[in-house]
Amino acid sequence: MTHNTQAQERWFVTGAAGFIGSNLCAFLIERGAKVVGYDNFFSGKHENVERLLNTYGEDFTFIEGDILDEASLHSAISGCERVAHLAAQVSVMRSIDLSEETHDINTTGFLRVIEAAAKQNASSLVYASSCAVYGENDALPLSEDERPCPMSPYAASKLANEAYASGMSVKAPELNVVGLRFFNIFGAWQDAANGYAAVIPKWIDLLIEGKRPVMFGDGSATRDFCHVENVCNAIWKAVLAGEAANGKVFNVASGVPTRLDRLYELIVEALVNAKLGSNYPEPEKQDWRVGEILHSYGSPKQAKEMMDFAVEVSLQEGLQRMLSTQYCQNTNN
Numbered sequence: 001m002t003h004n005t006q007a008q009e010r011w012f013v014t015g016a017a018g019f020i021g022s023n024l025c026a027f028l029i030e031r032g033a034k035v036v037g038y039d040n041f042f043s044g045k046h047e048n049v050e051r052l053l054n055t056y057g058e059d060f061t062f063i064e065g066d067i068l069d070e071a072s073l074h075s076a077i078s079g080c081e082r083v084a085h086l087a088a089q090v091s092v093m094r095s096i097d098l099s100e101e102t103h104d105i106n107t108t109g110f111l112r113v114i115e116a117a118a119k120q121n122a123s124s125l126v127y128a129s130s131c132a133v134y135g136e137n138d139a140l141p142l143s144e145d146e147r148p149c150p151m152s153p154y155a156a157s158k159l160a161n162e163a164y165a166s167g168m169s170v171k172a173p174e175l176n177v178v179g180l181r182f183f184n185i186f187g188a189w190q191d192a193a194n195g196y197a198a199v200i201p202k203w204i205d206l207l208i209e210g211k212r213p214v215m216f217g218d219g220s221a222t223r224d225f226c227h228v229e230n231v232c233n234a235i236w237k238a239v240l241a242g243e244a245a246n247g248k249v250f251n252v253a254s255g256v257p258t259r260l261d262r263l264y265e266l267i268v269e270a271l272v273n274a275k276l277g278s279n280y281p282e283p284e285k286q287d288w289r290v291g292e293i294l295h296s297y298g299s300p301k302q303a304k305e306m307m308d309f310a311v312e313v314s315l316q317e318g319l320q321r322m323l324s325t326q327y328c329q330n331t332n333n
C-alpha cells in the first residue's frame, strides 16, 4: 500500500459509532492516520466503538459528545488537521415527524462542526450529503448539474449543508470543504433497522434464517448500491484532491442501476458462496410504496474528473466482503 503525506495526520470523525463512520475510522487508521472518533450514540452503536478500540489501540481515540455541544466539540477537534463529518439524524421518516430535531442535528450541527474545524485550524473538512437532495428526477444518471429538489426535511437539511459550506467559505477561507452525495451505501456493521440501503442487511438477516424477505413492487425498481469502502476512498480522495475539489459537491455512486430482483439473486449467490444459510425463499412481493422513487442512480463522472475517484468495489465484491467481515466471523464465534 502506498502511503502519502497524509499518512501521519490526525483525523476527526463525527458519527464514528455509526455504520459509515466506524468503517471510515478503520480505513483511515489502516492508511496510517490517527483518528479521534466523536459520537453521542443517537443512532450509533457501542459495539462499533469497542471493536475500533480493541483493534486499533492508541491509533483510535473515542470521545462521547454531541456535535451541538460547542465546548466539547472544540476541545475534541483541537489538534486534528482533517475532519470527516458524518454525524446526522439519518431517518427520512423521523425527519418528517420531528423536523426541528433533524434541523438542529443536521443543519445547526453542521454549522457548529464547520465553525469548530475553522477555529481549531483544521485544513480540510469532508461532509456527508445525500442523493436525497435530487428528489424525483428522471434525468438519469443523476449529475451534480441537476437542480436539487428535496422531498423531505432530511433532504432539505443535507441541501442546507451544501449551501452553508458554500456560504461559510467567506468566513473560513483557509478550510478546504468538500461535500459528497452518497447514494445507497451498504457494507458491514450497517444497521438493518436504518433507512437507505438497509434492504441489503435486512434481506441477508432474513435469508440466513430461511425467512422470506419483502420486495416492494415487481422487482424492476432500481437503486445505485455502493459499498462503504468506496465511500471511505472517496473521502480520502476528496482530501488528496486539494484545491481541485474545494467548495464542490460530488456524487459517490457506482453509476450502475441494479434492479431489486437482481439484488435478491446476487445476495443469494453471495450467501451460497459464503456457506451461510441453506434455504433461500423467494421474496414476498408487496405494493410499491407510494411516494418512493422508482429509479435512481448517479453519475460518478465529476468525482472521477475532479478528484480522481473511481468505484473499486463492485456490488458483488461488496456483498462478499460484507459477509466475510461481519457474518462469517459471527458464525465462527
Ligand SMILES: NC(=O)c1ccc[n+]([C@@H]2O[C@H](COP(=O)([O-])OP(=O)(O)OC[C@H]3O[C@@H](n4cnc5c(N)ncnc54)[C@H](O)[C@@H]3O)[C@@H](O)[C@H]2O)c1
Binding pocket: 014, 015, 016, 017, 018, 019, 020, 021, 038, 039, 040, 041, 042, 043, 044, 045, 065, 066, 067, 068, 085, 086, 087, 088, 089, 090, 105, 109, 128, 129, 130, 131, 181, 182, 183, 184, 185, 186, 191, 194, 196, 197
Ligand atoms: N448509509 C447511506 O446509504 C447514506 C446515504 C446518504 C447519506 N448518508 C449520510 O452518511 C452519514 C452517515 O450515515 P450512516 O448510514 O453511517 O448512519 P448512522 O446512523 O449509522 O450514523 C450516524 C451517526 O451520527 C451520530 N449522531 C447523530 N446525531 C449526533 C449528534 N448530535 N452528535 C454526535 N453524533 C451524532 C449517530 O449516533 C450515528 O452514530 C450521515 O450523514 C447520512 O446522512 C448515508
